[in-house]
Amino acid sequence: MKLIHLTDLHLVPPEATLFGFDPAERLRKTVERINRDHADAELCVVTGDLTDEGDVASYGLLREVLKDMRVSTRLLLGNHDSRENFILAFPDEQRDENGFVQSVYESSVGRFIFLDTLVQGHGHGALDGGRLEWLLARLAEKPEAPAYVFAHHPLQPIGLPHFEPWNTANWRHIMRSIVAAGNVRHIFHGHVHVDVGGTWHGVPFSASRGVAHQIIPHFMRRDADFVEDAPAFDVALIENDGFLLHRLEVSDRPVVAVSAAG
Numbered sequence: 515m516k517l518i519h520l521t522d523l524h525l526v527p528p529e530a531t532l533f534g535f536d537p538a539e540r541l542r543k544t545v546e547r548i549n550r551d552h553a554d555a556e557l558c559v560v561t562g563d564l565t566d567e568g569d570v571a572s573y574g575l576l577r578e579v580l581k582d583m584r585v586s587t588r589l590l591l592g593n594h595d596s597r598e599n600f601i602l603a604f605p606d607e608q609r610d611e612n613g614f615v616q617s618v619y620e621s622s623v624g625r626f627i628f629l630d631t632l633v634q635g636h637g638h639g640a641l642d643g644g645r646l647e648w649l650l651a652r653l654a655e656k657p658e659a660p661a662y663v664f665a666h667h668p669l670q671p672i673g674l675p676h677f678e679p680w681n682t683a684n685w686r687h688i689m690r691s692i693v694a695a696g697n698v699r700h701i702f703h704g705h706v707h708v709d710v711g712g713t714w715h716g717v718p719f720s721a722s723r724g725v726a727h728q729i730i731p732h733f734m735r736r737d738a739d740f741v742e743d744a745p746a747f748d749v750a751l752i753e754n755d756g757f758l759l760h761r762l763e764v765s766d767r768p769v770v771a772v773s774a775a776g
């Protein structure tokens with residue numbers, strides 16, 4: 515099974531720019547690359563910060579850009595999003611019984627569980643208000659089925675001081691609960707604008723540096739340098755007995771040689 519992971523689109527209204535560039539144009543180029551090389555993917559998941567300010571116009575623009583996507587797409591919310599405006603623009607996106615944008619997708623290789631970590635008006639994430647209980651109930655429904663969890667905020671620290679105030683609240687309890695469930699094979703997240711991967715008590719996680727702007731990782735400083743590198747996305751190849759993750763960027767680098775077998 516092939517999965518596409520996008521994150522941190524940070525769209526702004528039409529004709530506007532962010533840090534001097536057009537996030538929608540970066541997303542269009544990313545969609546073009548996915549359609550060209552990865553239209554056989556079963557699903558594309560976008561892990562939040564769909565817009566930069568959560569405004570209606572930006573969600574409308576997102577709908578327009580995604581019309582060209584040839585891969586079925588699921589959208590999650592990040593700290594830059596507005597749950598109310600998102601639901602207005604995407605009324606068909608599934609929600610849980612408490613109104614959070616959380617759902618399950620039964621993939622060909624296991625259960626994909628989509629979380630809503632948005633805390634309106636704040637940069638950190640949370641799984642309060644019944645959200646953690648919802649997750650654990652979904653994991654317990656089919657304990658024998660491999661589960662893959664998707665969230666905007668990391669559910670564990672990534673070692674960068676800049677993000678310590680913006681982690682998921684009560685993360686240690688959340689991760690211990692996930693580990694105890696015993697069937698989570700991987701956690702995908704966004705938010706951090708860097709490429710990172712690791713494990714926490716044996717549970718692997720990964721994040722892409724995203725489609726919009728990126729940051730230069732600093733392991734001592736609490737501030738961050740934002741840069742405009744090439745848009746990036748991840749391609750996961752998932753089998754019953756294995757998991758591979760490729761990190762790709764959308765660039766116009768020229769081909770300098772072609773190698774043929776034989």
